[in-house]
Amino acid sequence: MILLRTLNILKLSGGVDTRLKVKDKTKFIIYLVIFLCLALGIGYGIYYLTDIVFNGSFLDWIAEHYFYVEEQFDHAANKAAHYYQPNWRKIKGLILTLFFVLLVVFVVSVYLISHFYARNQVKKTISKTSRMLLTYMHHDIDANDVFPPSYVEVASQIVQIKSTMQRHEQAMRDETARRNDLITYLAHDLKTPLTSVISYLDLLEEAFDMPEAQRKKYIHITLEKALRLEKLINEFFEITRYNLQQIVLEKETIDLSFMLMQLTDEFYPLLTNHGNTAELQTEEGLTVYGDSMKLARVFNNILKNAISYSYPNTPIKVYAGRREKDIFICFINQGKTIPAEKLNAIFEKFFRMDEARSTNTGGAGLGLAIAREIVTLHGGTIGASSENEMTTFSVTLPLY
Numbered sequence: 319m320i321l322l323r324t325l326n327i328l329k330l331s332g333g334v335d336t337r338l339k340v341k342d343k344t345k346f347i348i349y350l351v352i353f354l355c356l357a358l359g360i361g362y363g364i365y366y367l368t369d370i371v372f373n374g375s376f377l378d379w380i381a382e383h384y385f386y387v388e389e390q391f392d393h394a395a396n397k398a399a400h401y402y403q404p405n406w407r408k409i410k411g412l413i414l415t416l417f418f419v420l421l422v423v424f425v426v427s428v429y430l431i432s433h434f435y436a437r438n439q440v441k442k443t444i445s446k447t448s449r450m451l452l453t454y455m456h457h458d459i460d461a462n463d464v465f466p467p468s469y470v471e472v473a474s475q476i477v478q479i480k481s482t483m484q485r486h487e488q489a490m491r492d493e494t495a496r497r498n499d500l501i502t503y504l505a506h507d508l509k510t511p512l513t514s515v516i517s518y519l520d521l522l523e524e525a526f527d528m529p530e531a532q533r534k535k536y537i538h539i540t541l542e543k544a545l546r547l548e549k550l551i552n553e554f555f556e557i558t559r560y561n562l563q564q565i566v567l568e569k570e571t572i573d574l575s576f577m578l579m580q581l582t583d584e585f586y587p588l589l590t591n592h593g594n595t596a597e598l599q600t601e602e603g604l605t606v607y608g609d610s611m612k613l614a615r616v617f618n619n620i621l622k623n624a625i626s627y628s629y630p631n632t633p634i635k636v637y638a639g640r641r642e643k644d645i646f647i648c649f650i651n652q653g654k655t656i657p658a659e660k661l662n663a664i665f666e667k668f669f670r671m672d673e674a675r676s677t678n679t680g681g682a683g684l685g686l687a688i689a690r691e692i693v694t695l696h697g698g699t700i701g702a703s704s705e706n707e708m709t710t711f712s713v714t715l716p717l718y
Contacts (some may be wrong), residue, residue: 357424384408418543447472455480492666504574511543518543567609567695575604575647578638581617585625593630594651596621600638606645606715609690612692613715617647618698619685624651627709638718644698654705664702665690 365557381387405615417625447469454464454476465473518540522533582589582596606613628651635650656664665686693700698715 327425346435349435353427353431357427384412427624451476472476486574489666511547511628513539514543515547569608570610572606572610572613573604574606574638574647575600575602577610577614578617578636578647581614582619582636585621587626592625592628593632594625594628595633597633598634599636601640604638604640604645607718608696608715609692613696616692616713617649619689620649620713623685624649624709624711627651628653629707644714644716649711649717651709652707653709656702656709657708661704663701665700 381402384405386405388403391401418645450464453459454461461477463471466477518536521538522528528536578598578600581597587595619632621636625684628634632652635648637646637648637650639646657677690700693713693715696715699715700711700713703710
């Protein structure tokens with residue numbers, strides 16, 4: 319098996335390449351010999367036509383135009399005789415003209431032969447490369463077993479392309495698996511609050527003499543279950559909207575300081591319910607050029623995430639300021655340290671920190687993924703770090 323594999327590798331690499339080069343050189347020499355034979359044949363054909371077929375009329379034409387004719391009386395033969403003296407000026411012009419014509423014909427012929435030969439070689443090379451690419455891309459095989467040494471640059475590039483495609487395919491499979499798992503969990507979770515709502519409403523409808531305190535208790539439980547049901551349904555809609563939407567920016571000059579102040583005010587009830595406070599520190603008159611609705615969604619998602627995963631009765635700090643080339647916004651909360659492997663995946667679609675699907679934390683796993691897309695479209699960056707039970711989300715936006 320090792321011997322057969324070695325022979326196959328040699329056949330696919332150097333052996334085939336060397337034989338192809340020898341074969342190509344042989345073909346070129348054959349074409350050149352054929353061309354020379356054709357040139358000699360054409361020359362002889364011209365001679366045959368002018369001297370034999372036309373019975374010397376061409377030579378008479380040459381004599382008439384390129385020789386001086388003198389008529390003298392030959393006393394020995396007792397008759398008139400014609401003597402020809404070459405007109406060297408015209409003969410030189412004729413020879414020079416013929417030389418240039420033949421030179422042009424030769425150059426054009428060599429060019430045409432080289433052109434068609436090169437084009438044929440290019441076609442063969444493209445065809446050969448295409449076959450090797452298809453073999454490598456559609457089979458789990460090492461690049462060295464497919465590409466000969468002369469294709470080392472092509473092999474290097476295609477290995478990178480294949481590796482990138484495989485990573486993207488794996489990411490898509492992971493995303494699809496997370497989405498399918500999420501939908502399965504949601505479908506299962508919908509049954510519990512719905513069953514509870516129906517059960518409590520039936521009980522309230524049938525028990526007319528139920529004590530008022532107990533009735534209020536059951537109504538409160540029913541409301542909680544209905545709100546949980548609404549949240550799950552909203553997650554379904556969020557997944558659908560994300561799959562269908564295309565984010566388009568409508569940019570304008572935004573008062574970022576006012577936007578963050580308004581955001582923290584709007585989150586006051588949620589912060590209070592969770593026992594948190596928001597501490598905002600921002601430069602006055604801080605502006606940014608962007609889509610106000612989309613950026614508000616970014617900060618909304620980050621702050622909501624910070625509240626969900628922060629310890630109760632701890633502050634959530636928001637900082638914003640201007641640097642030399644960009645504007646930075648930071649959200650810092652105190653909570654469980656996020657493991658490094660989860661920190662790298664936190665901005666992926668359908669990723670959830672709480673695998674147990676707690677009622678109070680997590681959603682469809684789209685908030686931070688959408689935030690990353692919006693920030694990227696603005697030409698900025700978004701990232702997260704977590705250590706010593708302190709988690710920081712950082713957003714940068716260009717000044718202009």
